[in-house]
Amino acid sequence: MxxxxxxxxxxxxxxxxxxxxxxxxxxxxxxxxxxxxxxxxxxxxxxxxxxxxxxxxxxxxxxxxxxxxxxxxxxxxxxxEIGDLIKAVGGTTPSTRDDSLWSPGLHHWATPKDLSGMNDLALFDTSRQISDAGLAKITSGLLPVGAVLLSSRAPIGYLAIAQVPVAINQGFIGLLPNKEFGSAYLYCWCKANMNKITANANGSTFQEISKKNFRPITSAVPSxxxxxxxxxxxxxxxxxxxxxxxxxxxxxxETRAYLLPRLMSGEVQVSPPQVGGA
Known part of the structure; x- marks a missing residue:
């Protein structure tokens, strides 16, 4: 495995x-x-x-x-400008003091931390979920499958493509693909223009690229x-x-995590391979 x-x-x-x-x-x-x-x-x-x-x-x-x-x-x-090609949205964090915004957790809600340990670009899950009431507090709502998530601070530059509908916190800029500019193009665009993205960031406590500074970033686009x-x-x-x-x-x-402790405890045993045959 x-x-x-x-x-x-x-x-x-x-x-x-x-x-x-x-x-x-x-x-x-x-x-x-x-x-x-x-x-x-x-x-x-x-x-x-x-x-x-x-x-x-x-x-x-x-x-x-x-x-x-x-x-x-x-x-x-x-x-x-990238803002003329696609829609770029932000997110927020519902109040953590209001349990009704988090329970029952029905919708994926991403933070840059969810992307920090990823080995590939596909986001299938998030560590936290929000309720219907919590989702209503986020003006960008649920981003669709295929949305490209760009972490906009702490740090700038994590990238993922949502494989589930997901809401985002304020640490992201969400790029919504359309009929002309799909997920692959937007993901590659972000990678190719990361120097421009970071150059447009500002902030005294930590660097952040706002939607206002992100949308005017330009690139060459064919007619x-x-x-x-x-x-x-x-x-x-x-x-x-x-x-x-x-x-x-x-x-x-997941299979490895399920089997390993059972193999170590002897609860599950693997027979040695059979050598030879009739």
Whole structure:
């Protein structure tokens, strides 16, 4: 079980790295545009070997312009505020002096601490839950499955994608995916722009990035939604595999925790493997 958990963790690390590398090449370094402008004509090479299928590579390459404008961006691309692309929300902590806001605990409620020990990006559970009355105190309500959670203080930069509807405390900025900009794009956007995010933080006691300072952060966005969609078609399956492996790790860890004390006490015994056969 330990070996499988570790294998899944390493696979997830690789899959996330693949998605981040593609995002960096397409939307930060503008690799396909630079290669085309440098005279590369083979679509497979323009796409840096992303796919050996020449027809598919040609379709992807055609989504990128072949040169840069006077602003240094690929022709037709615009520097756009993240707040103009998606909805970014915050949360709060219901009064801990009012038990009715916490009991019965019916809804997941996340704090940055829930993300501190995570080995992957999938958030399945939270250490605390709130009641219906507690949820009513949080104006952003329950964020949907697929929402990207960015810790905005203590520290800045924890990231997760909600796998359950979840409310958040004031230590988060929640990014809500839409039809154009999905979870994978938003997660990779945060990773690629983390320096900008931290640079826009302030505070005397501890650094914090407010929604007001987060929403104006800009990045280059293509004029065609087809390119954003193409990235999603590649990255979302990678993220789905990450979530699947993360869920398997949860099951393996729970099974290990159940069996280990029983094996040690002798309550459960494992027969040695049979050698040979009839």
């Amino acid at each position: 330990d070996d499988q958990i570790e294998l899944n963790r390493r696979i997830n690390e690789t899959l996330e790295g693949m998605a981040l590398a593609i995002f960096q090449d397409w939307f930060v370094d503008f690799g396909p545009v630079r290669r085309a402008q440098a005279g590369t004509t083979d679509p497979t090479a323009v796409m840096a070997g992303l796919t050996p299928d020449r027809q598919r590579a040609a379709g992807l390459a055609a989504l990128f312009p072949m040169s840069f404008g006077s602003d240094g961006l690929p022709v037709g691309w615009l520097e756009t 065609s939604a087809k390119l954003i969609s193409a990235f999603g078609e590649i990255a979302e399956p990678l993220f789905a595999r990450i979530v699947s492996a993360a869920q398997e790790n949860r099951t393996l860890a």
